[in-house]
Amino acid sequence: xxxxxxxxxxxxxxxxxxxxxxxxxxxxxxxxxxxxxxxxxxxxxxxxxxxxxxxxxxxxxxxxxxxxxxxxxxxxxxxxxxxxxxxxxxxxxxxxxxxxxxxxxxxxxxxxxxxxxxxxxxxxxxxxxxxxxxxxxxxxxxxxxxxxxxxxxxxxxxxxxxxxxxxxxxxxxxxxxxxxxxxxxxxxxxxxxxxxxxxxxxxxxxxxxxxxxxxxxxxxxxxxxxxxxxxxxxxxxxxxxxxxxxxxxxxxxxxxxxxxxxxxxxxxxxxxx
Numbered sequence: 197x198x199x200x201x202x203x204x205x206x207x208x209x210x211x212x213x214x215x216x217x218x219x220x221x222x223x224x225x226x227x228x229x230x231x232x233x234x235x236x237x238x239x240x241x242x243x244x245x246x247x248x249x250x251x252x253x254x255x256x257x258x259x260x261x262x263x264x265x266x267x268x269x270x271x272x273x274x275x276x277x278x279x280x281x282x283x284x285x286x287x288x289x290x291x292x293x294x295x296x297x298x299x300x301x302x303x304x305x306x307x308x309x310x311x312x313x314x315x316x317x318x319x320x321x322x323x324x325x326x327x328x329x330x331x332x333x334x335x336x337x338x339x340x341x342x343x344x345x346x347x348x349x350x351x352x353x354x355x356x357x358x359x360x361x362x363x364x365x366x367x368x369x370x371x372x373x374x375x376x377x378x379x380x381x382x383x384x385x386x387x388x389x390x391x392x393x394x395x396x397x398x399x400x401x402x403x404x405x406x407x408x409x410x411x412x413x414x415x416x417x418x419x420x421x422x423x424x425x426x427x428x429x430x431x432x433x434x435x436x437x438x439x440x441x442x443x444x445x446x447x448x449x450x451x452x453x454x455x456x457x458x459x460x461x462x463x464x465x466x467x468x469x
Contacts, residue, residue, distance in 0.1 A: 201227040205412035208380075214321075216379040219311040221413065222291035222304075225387055228409050229290060238295040245270060245308075246315035253316065259334045262318055266309060266333075267348030274298060276305055278345030289389040302329035303386050305344035310382075322382045324375040325356070327363040329385070332376055341374070384410055384417075391423075400427045418447040422457050429460065434467045 201224035208216050219242065223235050253265035270276050279288045279299040287293040291307060294300030300308075306322055306329045313320035313333060323330045323341065330351065331342040341351040343359075351359070353369065360367045387410045394403040404427045411420050421444035428437035441461040448454040 198231045209413045209415050214378045218307050218379050221383045222307050226290045226292040238292050246312050249312050259338045263340050263350050271347030286390055286393050302345040306331050309344045321376040324377050325373045328359050400430055416447045418444050429464050434464050437464045
């Protein structure tokens with residue numbers, strides 16, 4: 197199971213383009229986190245969700261009917277909601293646990309909504325909204341924004357403003373907040389929630405393992421390689437740190453980032469001698 201999950205992520209890591217099999221990537225990450233887990237029940241549940249939304253929407257559903265069907269079935273019938281009581285629980289970033297618990301982070305639930313919407317042939321993707329993962333549904337001329345954390349409700353400008361002011365009272369809505377983000381970024385964001393929580397909890401060894409899985413999906417991501425080097429150095433794994441930092445230098449998009457990695461690499465090599 198873990199070998200198949202890792203192979204899937206490597207295959208996705210070699211692909212280009214905006215769209216990936218989001219739910220399969222999320223399940224693969226969950227299977228690597230919990231080796232031996234059987235994802236068959238959750239996969240069957242996803243099929244039931246998609247079927248229920250299809251029945252609720254009917255054929256050739258208009259955009260407002262699509263929004264209504266997603267929220268009524270996923271948020272209503274099946275009771276999916278954001279976990280407001282235990283938001284920082286790592287289980288909220290595990291798609292399989294989110295399915296079992298009907299609770300999760302915005303991005304975890306967002307992946308679920310996007311998968312079910314795409315199963316209907318609907319145009320759905322994650323958005324570049326700061327701090328709170330939202331979904332765009334439909335085309336530019338007919339477009340809806342959905343909040344999966346709040347039961348799949350549609351977001352108007354007032355609701356978006358409230359979410360934004362929750363992060364920064366002085367912030368204002370910007371056109372680029374509606375920009376669609378590639379699926380790879382969505383999956384990395386999901387795993388970044390786990391990584392950051394592990395670092396805050398003082399579990400750098402586990403955090404390195406998460407970063408290594410993320411690199412299967414994004415092998416050219418200089419920032420992840422740098423983080424791997426930094427954490428490995430913290431753990432006195434200087435050989436692994438040097439390898440990661442060399443990759444960071446190789447993939448760094450700019451001179452300042454290369455110089456930063458090179459300085460740390462010089463320090464690490466000093467520890468190896």
